[in-house]
Amino acid sequence: MTSTVPTPTATPTRTIRIGSRKSQLALVQTYWVRDELQKQFPDLTFEVTTMDTQGDKVLDVSLSKIGDKGLFTQELEDGMLQGNIDFAVHSLKDLPTRLPEGLMLGCITEREDPADALVVHEKHQDKQLDTLPEGAVVGTSSLRRLAQLRHHFPHLTFKDIRGNLNTRLRKLDEGQYDAIILAVAGLERLGMGDRIHQNIPADISLHAVGQGALGIECREGDTDILNVIKALEHSETAYRCLAERAFLRELEGGCQVPIGVNTVLDGETLTLTGLVASLDGQTLIKEQIQGAPSEAEAMGTALAKSVRGQGAQAILDEINAANR
Numbered sequence: 001m002t003s004t005v006p007t008p009t010a011t012p013t014r015t016i017r018i019g020s021r022k023s024q025l026a027l028v029q030t031y032w033v034r035d036e037l038q039k040q041f042p043d044l045t046f047e048v049t050t051m052d053t054q055g056d057k058v059l060d061v062s063l064s065k066i067g068d069k070g071l072f073t074q075e076l077e078d079g080m081l082q083g084n085i086d087f088a089v090h091s092l093k094d095l096p097t098r099l100p101e102g103l104m105l106g107c108i109t110e111r112e113d114p115a116d117a118l119v120v121h122e123k124h125q126d127k128q129l130d131t132l133p134e135g136a137v138v139g140t141s142s143l144r145r146l147a148q149l150r151h152h153f154p155h156l157t158f159k160d161i162r163g164n165l166n167t168r169l170r171k172l173d174e175g176q177y178d179a180i181i182l183a184v185a186g187l188e189r190l191g192m193g194d195r196i197h198q199n200i201p202a203d204i205s206l207h208a209v210g211q212g213a214l215g216i217e218c219r220e221g222d223t224d225i226l227n228v229i230k231a232l233e234h235s236e237t238a239y240r241c242l243a244e245r246a247f248l249r250e251l252e253g254g255c256q257v258p259i260g261v262n263t264v265l266d267g268e269t270l271t272l273t274g275l276v277a278s279l280d281g282q283t284l285i286k287e288q289i290q291g292a293p294s295e296a297e298a299m300g301t302a303l304a305k306s307v308r309g310q311g312a313q314a315i316l317d318e319i320n321a322a323n324r
C-alpha cells in the first residue's frame with residue numbers, strides 16, 4: 001500500500017527576531033519599530049528578544065569613567081553575530097561610531113527634537129537655568145552637558161546621576177537634585193513631555209551625536225533584513241546623523257569626551273556645527289561647515305580635523321591622559 005504525503009511547497013513565513021534592551025525607553029522604541037514594520041510587511045512575523053547590557057548592570061560607576069565602548073550595545077551585537085537575533089534597535093546616541101566587524105548601521109529613523117531639557121524640582125517651578133539659585137545642584141552624567149552648562153552658568157553645581165529615566169526623575173523628586181538634564185526625545189517617547197521645564201537652546205548647549213534618532217544595527221550584507229529595516233529610514237535624519245557620527249568618530253580616542261553637535265538640512269545644503277569643550281567649561285571650540293548632503297561623512301571628518309587644529313587636540317590629549 002502506498003500513502004502520499006503532501007510535500008510543502010510554500011516557503012514558511014520567516015520570523016524576524018528583534019533585539020532590545022529591557023529599559024522602558026528601549027522597549028517603547030523597539031515596539032514602535034516592530035509595529036511600523038508589521039504595518040509595512042503584514043506577512044512577516046516579528047519577535048522581540050530583550051537583553052540586559054553592561055550599561056544596565058553597572059549603575060554605580062560614572063558613565064564617563066567606564067567610557068562608551070558598546071556599553072549599551074555589546075550583548076545585542078553578540079546576539080546578532082551568533083544568529084540569535086536579526087537586528088537590534090538602539091538610541092542612535094548610544095551606538096558607538098565604530099561597530100564590530102560583521103555588523104553595520106542599517107537604518108536611521110526619523111529624529112525627534114534632539115535638544116536637551118531642563119527638568120526641575122517642584123520648588124523651582126518659577127526658575128530657568130539662569131535663575132536657579134547659586135549652588136543649585138544639577139544632575140547630569142554627560143561630560144558634554146556638564147562642560148557647556150558650566151561655561152554658561154558657573155553659579156551652578158553639577159553632580160553625577162545614573163539610572164534609567166524613571167530612576168533619575170525619582171532622585172530629582174526626592175530632593176537629591178534641584179534640577180536634572182535629560183534628552184527631550186526620551187521624555188517625549190515615554191509620554192513625560194510635561195516634565196520638560198525648559199528646552200535648552202543650541203547656543204547654550206549643543207546636543208549629542210545622534211540624539212533623538214533610532215539606529216537599527218544588523219549583520220553586514222544581510223540583504224533580507226536590510227530590505228525590511230530600510231523601510232523605516234528617514235533620509236534627512238540619516239544625512240544629518242552620518243555627518244555627526246563622522247565628526248565624533250574622527251575625534252574620539254576611546255574615552256568619553258565633551259563633544260556637541262547641531263545639524264540643519266535646508267534643501268541641498270547640510271550645515272554641521274561641532275564643538276569640543278574642556279571639562280572645566282573654560283574653553284569651547286566651536287566651528288561650522290556646509291556642504292551637500294551626499295558629502296555628509298566627509299564634512300564630519302573635515303570639521304573634526306579643523307577643530308583639532310583650533311585647539312581641540314590639546315583638550316582631547318588632556319582628557320585621554322587623565323583617564324589612562
Ligand SMILES: NCc1[nH]cc(CCC(=O)O)c1CC(=O)O
Binds near residue numbers: 182210213
Ligand atoms: N544615554 C542614555 C540615553 N540614551 C538615549 C536617551 C534619550 C533618547 C535619545 O537621545 O534618543 C538617553 C537619556 C538621556 O540622555 O536623557
